[in-house]
Amino acid sequence: MSATQKVHKKSDLILRSYVAGVLIFLLLPIVIVIPLAFSQDASMVFPPSGMSLKWFERAIARPEFVTAFWLSAQLAVLSTAISLTLGGLAAYALVRFRFMGRSLYMGLFLSPLIVPTVVLAIALTMIFAQLGLLRNFWGLVIAHVIITLPYTVRVLSASLSEIGRDVEEAAMILGATPMRMLIHVLLPLLRPGIISAGVFALIISFDEFTITLFVSGPGLYTLPIEIFNYAEFYSDPTIAAISALLILFSAIGIIIIERFVGLRNVFK
């Protein structure tokens, strides 16, 4: 082995340890709540003195959490369905057509990603107050469609641009009407993209905190806000138990995306 190769080997080792350190930094705060969820202690002491399932029981039995979970679930499903429809139409226009101001439209759809969250939150609060949508379920739906739309447009455009235009044209040449082409050719081909975009939108909507906090109110709290409210008054491992359940949900979502299109392609 030459001297330079030895140097390379050494610097490679340094790089690997550095990357491993960063990964631990990313994973530790997520993984650490899991042992605490099974703790038997009355507060979040580390390490737990023994195991129990009582905090899961406590979490599931708390009516506020159950109500909030159902609200979050309804909100996520409804806003995902709307976001997928609007995002799908917009993605088709953006990918298949060349028109004036195309990049402007693209920027408009992606703008909620760059605008500081609190600014979007306060701006929505103001307009919702004028329209009577504050502390209103449909106001929350609109807010969540706005938040999830950048992701659905992005994921659907990405998978649409991988399906060649020739497939559509072939179907048309063979005499399919646009409707038949859509149902029998385009939608089946787009299925992995639709599933990924849907799972993405579900997770984003289900986890959203800041904007939801601004436009919701008592009686209309989603699960993340109810967890936050609980944590302000109590410091027992109930929130660790709920967090563990949420991590489980996210893990299932990640596996589904990974299975259908791969996380890597979503973020490309």
Add this chain to the structure above:
Amino acid sequence: MSTVDKLSLMDEHKPKWKPRRSGRRILLAGLLAPALIVGVTVACTFLLMVFVSFQRRFPGDAEFTLYQYALFFQDSYLLETALRTIALGLVTTTICGILGYPVAWFLVMSSSRHTYIVFIVILAPLLVSIVVRTIGWTVILGNEGLINAALLKLGVIQSPLSLMQSFWSVVAGMVHVLLPFMVLSISSVLGKLDRSAIEAAMTLGATRSVVFRLITLPLSIGGVLTGAVIVFCLTVGAYLTPLWLGRGSVQVLALTIRQQVMDFGDWPGGAAQAVLLAAGAMTLIVIVSVATQRMGRR
């Protein structure tokens, strides 16, 4: 289908249904309209906020005034908060860059079998609730948390340190939430980088640090800047992390904006702060994108 039919079908090489020019326009409008309504709503929302920020009271007499902005720049507490917000953004962005660059490099350049696992671990936190991640930091930094437990056991300290409620605990939480964005934007640029330039330099005897300084970094600075803009904008707009990990002792604009509007019912005051925050972020985006284009032209 008879042979004649088949032949006639083959003759028609054009689609039976072909939108005419005007039809195409209507189709395009129909496709874009629904999502456009959402986009325009967001735009109107911002216009309303800007309008409200130039009012003395809202709803009021709709008279244009700079009163709220004058109030902001005379208030030393708010100015201090604005400076702290910018500092939080800069520190978080810098640390994300330092932590993220080598990871992005590893993802793109390494021939390791583990790059895929690294990729998943970088992305997965994005899909875990921010509430969960913030609770995790409470478990690590809290008085009965991991770090204090470890230090007490090792006998380094006698009583728990108060690690929460500090600027740095907020920084830790923000870096944790935003690091994936930095890694992604750097790795997407590094991925497009022409590796033959690096190989050529290596063959000609350049050391790794020289290659990095003279080739890799200049060619990938665009990705770093894009990542920096995203991280900075998301940091200065973050609400939950400063609130929870700062526990009231780390005041940033996101928190004062909400207090102004929700607790004091002062819409124009809150709107003015939000407009200043957004304007600051937009200015930064413009400066960085102009700088990136200049660099690209060189």
